[in-house]
Every structure is written in structure tokens, then in C-alpha cells.
Amino acid sequence: MVIIRRSVKYPESTDSYRIGQRPRVKVSIADYGVGNLHSIRKALELAGARPVVESNMRNLLDAEAIVFPGVGAFDAAMAKLDPYRDIILDRLKAGTPCLCICIGAQILFEGSEEGEMPGLGLIKGRVVRLPAKRVPHMGWNEVQSDDRLFEGVPSRYFYFAHSYCARPEEDVVKGVTDYEGEFPSMVRKKNVIGVQFHPEKSSRSGGVFLRNYVKHLEEKL
């Protein structure tokens, strides 16, 4: 008698697909830059989401949640996004949850001293050069915020690497950081959250922050 053994294949990240468990929240990472989407992807995965890197911005149309990651320069980012400006703004205004990191947060504003292209203009105000002596602001600095996304973080220090910061002209600031003066390190307008720091590079604190964000998505979606 021949016994055929079939190996049972589970999809990757088996646990979230088991019966009785809800599927992971799909998060579309907009690939509009050059560099390293690797860390944000694996950080979101560890935080319990199902990240998908999206290099075709049209696919953002049916995204459940969007992350604009933080690499590159302002004009380089906007050059990629500008043709899809309407699609993106439409989704953001329709309430698609969106987490914007570093340059991803800066493009939410009307423009930047770093470049010439107009930003998305979702938030009133511009992005200016950090008024500090030693720029880039590079390293670990404290975020003062009472936002729920910081609940349970082992430390308030997060990793920054930037030369510009936002000057919002509406009431969106949810966190500030001191670097030779305070600048906004977290902004929030309804469903859109912008952070100047890199949660995906901020070790355990960043992990807790992203886990909180994914939980927040799970509640919403």
C-alpha cells in the first residue's frame, strides 16, 4: 500500500489565518522613493499588520490603510506622488487611515523650503529648515505627547533623522520635541497621522507605537 503524505501548507504568518482569528489588517506602504522600505514593512508585520508595498499609486485607491514612509527628499517624493495627487487626497479626505513618517509627513503640507514642488496641501502650513545649529537633527530625542499611540512605550525617546520640520497653520500638533527649541514631532488631522520620527527605527518604543497604531486600525476597520 502506498501512503501519500500531503504536507499541509499554511500561508506565511500562519497564526493570523487560523480559524476563529480575524485576518490581519492590510496596510499599503506607498513606494514613492528610493530607499529602504524593508524596515517599515517588517516593523508593521511584527506589529500585527499585513503590509503590502505598493509602487503603483493607483492601487492606493482601494487601500484599507496607507503608510507614507520616510525616505528621500521633498521634491523627489512629490515628483512621484504629484500625478496621483487627486487619488491620494480623495482617499485621505474620504477617511482612509494613514500614517505618514518623516518626509511622508512633510508632504502633507503646502510646500517646503527643501524643494520647489507643492506638497499635498492636506494641512495648512509649510515645512521649514530646522532652526538649529547642528543639522541634520540625527539621533534619539524625546517626544512629548499624550496621544494614545504612546501608551505603554518603554521610553519616550524615538529616532530622528531630518533637516526640516513642519510649521502647521492649523491646530494639528499632537506631539512636540525639543531641539534648540520645540518643533512639532507629531501631527494629526482626523484619519491622517504624521510623525517626524521613525517608529520603525526606534527599537522597542517604536514597536509599541506601531502595535498601538495597528490596534487602532483593527478597531476602526
Add this chain to the structure above:
Amino acid sequence: MLTKRIIPCLDVTDGRVVKGVKFENLEGVGYPPDLARRYEEQGADEVVFLDITASSDARRTLLESVERTAEKLFVPLTVGGGIRSVDDMRSALKAGADKVSINSAAVASPELIGDCAREFGKQCVVVAIDAKKEGDRWIVYTHGGRRRTELDAVAWAAEAEDRGAGEILLTSMDADGTTNGYDIGLTAAVADAVDIPVIASGGCGGPEHMYEVFEQTGASAALAASIFHYGTWTVAQVKEYLKDRGVLVR
């Protein structure tokens, strides 16, 4: 306030982390992904991964090893060694590097600094400088310390900044491997000459040397290898020491 950074350095050759004295007599101490992970757990603020054979043997950075290291790391990773072009830098970033350091190639063609900064943003362009004292100044060496140039290290650092570098990784070849402390004169001179962050490197034998370099120079970060590799000190112990003396660390 911005904290001072403590950065363990992985000098990698043939996929292994090694530690040599004065750029010679290399000795194996472990594998990059394991060490990087251990240092993050200890509280390292970043990790630097240098392929130390790449430049001299004209080989590209060991991208596979970088990938495996980045896979498990949630603090910034700087990769250097053998980066000669914008494409090399792109490959390193794609493999998981957050910043890329260029050394010999930047000296050979300084416009590479600006090209990389425009393409990827200056915050991921690190210019690494190996310098050796001659009289009352410091001369830049390339190719892993084997080739002397005519460049003055302080002037070269300032030029690198003008061209778009986001950070300087400054190694004293005189101090490297001695465990007698950083080259305070060199570090102070370069940190005063530029406004971008400077990482002091070479010569660290213990937390007292980090304290010294933070107290006496404008360095933003201190890099060390052997004290961490040999387990003489953990990153956490070093930070405790610095905290007790009023240095702001994470």
C-alpha cells in the same frame, strides 16, 4: 533634548565580524546579525557595519550579510565599505541600510557625495574619514588606511559637508585599536569645523573615553568595537556610566 549616541561597530570581512589593531592583525569575534541584535537589546542607538576588505580588494559590500543583519534590527544601520557609485549606495539601501558611508570613493570623486545626497537625501550620506596625525595637522588616508592622500582631514570634512554629507564618521588611525581613548584634538577640530553631526571613532577602551570625547569635543556620537565585542562593557553599562556623570543618553 537630543541624546548622545553610542554606536557599536561591526568590522566585517568574509561575513564575520573582526577586530584588528591599527587596521592590521584581524581576529574573528562573531557574526554580524547576532552581534547587531545583541547590541540593540543592550540599548545601542545605531549599528555601523563596515565591510573592511571591500575597498582594498575592490569588492562590493557583502550585501547578503547586510540583509541578514538588517532583517533583525530595529535601530538605524549604517553600511560602508566598497561603495563607489550612486548604484552601489542604492543596493546597500535596498539591502536594508538606513545610511551609507563612503570613504575612498568620495576622495577619488568628491561629486559622488552630492550625487548621493540629491538622490537619497543627505541624512543617509555619511562620509567616513580615516586620519593620521602629521605635525600639527591630520592627513586623510583611504583604502582602509593603506593609501595616503594630500588632504587635510579638517578641510576635507568641511568640504564633504558643503557637498551634501549628512554626517561625518571620523576615525583616528593613530588611536584605533589602542584602547587609550579617542583622538580628542582631531575630533574637536572636525566637530568645530562642521555643523553636521560627527561620530568619534578609534581608540575607545572604556566609557571614560566616551565621557571624555563628549565633554571635550562637539562629537554627537561615539563609536566603539572591541570593548563591546570582547564583552568588557555592555552598551547598557556604558550608558549607565555616562548617565551618572550627566551625559544625556537614551
